Amino acid sequence: MPKKVYIFDTTLRDGEQSPGVSLNVQEKLEIARQLERLGVDAIEAGFPVASKGDFEAVKAIAQNVRRPVIVALARAVKQDIDRAWEAIKYAARPRIHTFIATSDIHMKYKLKMEPEEVLKRAVEMVSYAKSLCEDVEFSPEDGTRTRPEFLFKVLEAVIDAGATVINIPDTVGYAMPEEFGALIRSIRENVRNIDKVMLSVHCHNDLGLAVANSLAAIRNGAQQVECTINGLGERAGNAALEEIVMAIKTRSDYFNYYTDIVTEQIYRTSTMVSHLTGVHVQPNKAIVGANAFAHESGIHQHGVLSNRQTYEIMTPESIGLKQSQMVLGKHSGRHAFEERLKELGFTNLMPEEINAAFEKFKDLADKKKYVMDKDIEALVNEKVLKVPETYELEYFHISSGNTSIATSTVKIRRDNEIFEEAACGDGPVDATFKAIDRAIGIEVTLKDYYLRAVTSGKDALGEVTVKIGKNGDVYIGRGLSTDIIEASAKAYINAINKMVMEQNSKNGHNGEEKGD
Numbered sequence: 001m002p003k004k005v006y007i008f009d010t011t012l013r014d015g016e017q018s019p020g021v022s023l024n025v026q027e028k029l030e031i032a033r034q035l036e037r038l039g040v041d042a043i044e045a046g047f048p049v050a051s052k053g054d055f056e057a058v059k060a061i062a063q064n065v066r067r068p069v070i071v072a073l074a075r076a077v078k079q080d081i082d083r084a085w086e087a088i089k090y091a092a093r094p095r096i097h098t099f100i101a102t103s104d105i106h107m108k109y110k111l112k113m114e115p116e117e118v119l120k121r122a123v124e125m126v127s128y129a130k131s132l133c134e135d136v137e138f139s140p141e142d143g144t145r146t147r148p149e150f151l152f153k154v155l156e157a158v159i160d161a162g163a164t165v166i167n168i169p170d171t172v173g174y175a176m177p178e179e180f181g182a183l184i185r186s187i188r189e190n191v192r193n194i195d196k197v198m199l200s201v202h203c204h205n206d207l208g209l210a211v212a213n214s215l216a217a218i219r220n221g222a223q224q225v226e227c228t229i230n231g232l233g234e235r236a237g238n239a240a241l242e243e244i245v246m247a248i249k250t251r252s253d254y255f256n257y258y259t260d261i262v263t264e265q266i267y268r269t270s271t272m273v274s275h276l277t278g279v280h281v282q283p284n285k286a287i288v289g290a291n292a293f294a295h296e297s298g299i300h301q302h303g304v305l306s307n308r309q310t311y312e313i314m315t316p317e318s319i320g321l322k323q324s325q326m327v328l329g330k331h332s333g334r335h336a337f338e339e340r341l342k343e344l345g346f347t348n349l350m351p352e353e354i355n356a357a358f359e360k361f362k363d364l365a366d367k368k369k370y371v372m373d374k375d376i377e378a379l380v381n382e383k384v385l386k387v388p389e390t391y392e393l394e395y396f397h398i399s400s401g402n403t404s405i406a407t408s409t410v411k412i413r414r415d416n417e418i419f420e421e422a423a424c425g426d427g428p429v430d431a432t433f434k435a436i437d438r439a440i441g442i443e444v445t446l447k448d449y450y451l452r453a454v455t456s457g458k459d460a461l462g463e464v465t466v467k468i469g470k471n472g473d474v475y476i477g478r479g480l481s482t483d484i485i486e487a488s489a490k491a492y493i494n495a496i497n498k499m500v501m502e503q504n505s506k507n508g509h510n511g512e513e514k515g516d
C-alpha cells in the first residue's frame, strides 16, 4: 500500500524570509486560503514574535483557515512561545514549532551556550509549549552539521518532553542526498520512541539539492516534508513543494508514496505567490516555469504532436495548465508549422503556398525571438495574395540622423537585370522611395503610408501599407519586416508590381517600365 507523505508548507514563514519579501496580513491570508485549496496538510503561517504584523497575519490565518494544521514558529524562548500560542490558539488544529541550534558552530558562536545548556533549554521549552498546545514540533537547527550522538540525545529528550513532530533541518543546504537519507535512517534506528512521533525534514537549496534531499529522506523514513511554493525561502530557498509533489506523483512506481495535494491547483498557487511576493519564477523552473510545458524544437514538436508522452512526462493539465505550448521559433519544423496553420484556419492552402510561408517563417524566426500567430497570419496572407514579383528588392542601405540629410541606396532586380540608385529625401523612408523611383525609372505619387506593429515587443514585425497613384489609378502594396525601412521598401515595390501587372494585362503585353 502506498504511504502518505505529509506536506508542510512554509511559504509564509521561511518563504517570507527571502530577501526583499514582505507580505501584509491580507496577502498572507489570501495565500493561506489558496494553500488550503491546494490541499497542504500544514501551513507554517509565520513567526509571531517577529512583528505585530506577522502576529496579526498568523492570528487571521488561524481564525479563517480551518482545514490544515496552522503552525507558528518560536525560538526556544518563553516569550516567543507565548506569542506563538497567542496567535494560533484560535486555529482548529494549532501547532507550536520551536527550535534551537544543536551544531557545535551554532552553539559556540551564535547561541554562546554549552551543549548541555542547549539540551536543557530544548527540553524546558518543548515542555512549556506542550503545556499550552497539544501539538508541538521541535527542530534541531543546523541538524545536518550536528554531531549524531548529540542529535540523538536531544531528540530522545524532546520526545520524552512531549514533542509530537521531530523536524530535521538541513539549515544551510549542506547535505548530499545519500548522506541525508542515511541520517534519517540512523535517526529511525537510534532514537528511542521516534516511531511515536512524526518524523519531518526541512531542506534548503544552497547546493541545488533541497528536493533531492527531501526525496531521499522520504525513502528513508521521513513522513513529512517542509517546503515552499516556487522554492521560495532564505538564501537559495527551500525545497519546492511543486517539485516534490510532482516527483512523487509522476514516479509513483519508484516511490510508492502519495500526497493529498490537489495538483491541479499548483499552477494557480505558484502564480499567486509570485505575484504577491514579487519574486518571478525563472522560465526554466521545473513544473511551474513558463517553459516547463513549452516545446520549440521541431523534432520535439513533431514527437508531441504524434504522442505527447514522447516528450512530456506529466500533463500540463495535472498542474492546472490548459495545455502545453508549441512555441514557434527558429528551431521549429514543418509539422508544428502546418499544425499551427490549421489552428489558425488556413486549412485549404496548396503545398507550394505552405512551403513558401514556411520559408518566410524560418527567415523571420532568424530575426525574431518569438513568432506569434499574427506574424504567421501576416506571412501567409502576404504569400496568398501575392502578385508576380516583376521587381524585387535585393539590397538597401540608408544613412540617416537628426543632423544629416537622409540618403538611401537601393538595388533592385528584374529577372537578371540589376538597377542601383541612390537618393536623398525627407527622412529615410522618403529617400528610399525616391531611390526606388529612380532605379525602376517610374514616377508615381505616394497617396498614403501606414505603419503598424503586427505583434508586440521590440522585435515586432512591422507591416507597412502604401497607396500609390498613377494616371488616376490607385494601387495598394504591403510589406512586412522587423525593419520598418525594409517593410516600407517592400510595400512600395509591391504596389509598383501590382501597377505593372494591371498595366500589362490592360495592354496585353509583358511591358517593361525601365528604359521605356
Ligand SMILES: CC(=O)SCCNC(=O)CCNC(=O)[C@H](O)C(C)(C)COP(=O)(O)OP(=O)(O)OC[C@H]1O[C@@H](n2cnc3c(N)ncnc32)[C@H](O)[C@@H]1OP(=O)(O)O
Pocket: 014, 017, 047, 049, 050, 051, 074, 075, 076, 077, 099, 100, 101, 110, 111, 112, 141, 171, 234
Ligand atoms: C533557520 C531559521 O530560519 S531560524 C528563523 C529565522 N527567522 C528570523 O529570524 C525572522 C524573525 N526574527 C526576528 O524578528 C528577530 O530576529 C527576533 C524577534 C526573533 C529576535 O530579535 P532580537 O531580539 O533583536 O535578536 P537578534 O535577531 O538580533 O538575535 C537573535 C537572538 O536570539 C538568539 N537565538 C537565536 N536562535 C535562538 C533559538 N532558537 N532559541 C533561543 N535563542 C535563540 C540569539 O542567540 C540572539 O540572542 P541574543 O540577543 O541574546 O544575542
Ligand SMILES: CC(C)C(=O)C(=O)O
Pocket: 014, 099, 139, 141, 142, 167, 169, 170, 171, 172, 202, 204
Ligand atoms: C526553523 C528551522 C526549521 C529552519 O527554518 C531551518 O533550520 O532552516
Ligand SMILES: [Mg+2]
Pocket: 014, 169, 171, 202, 204, 234
Ligand atoms: Mg529554513
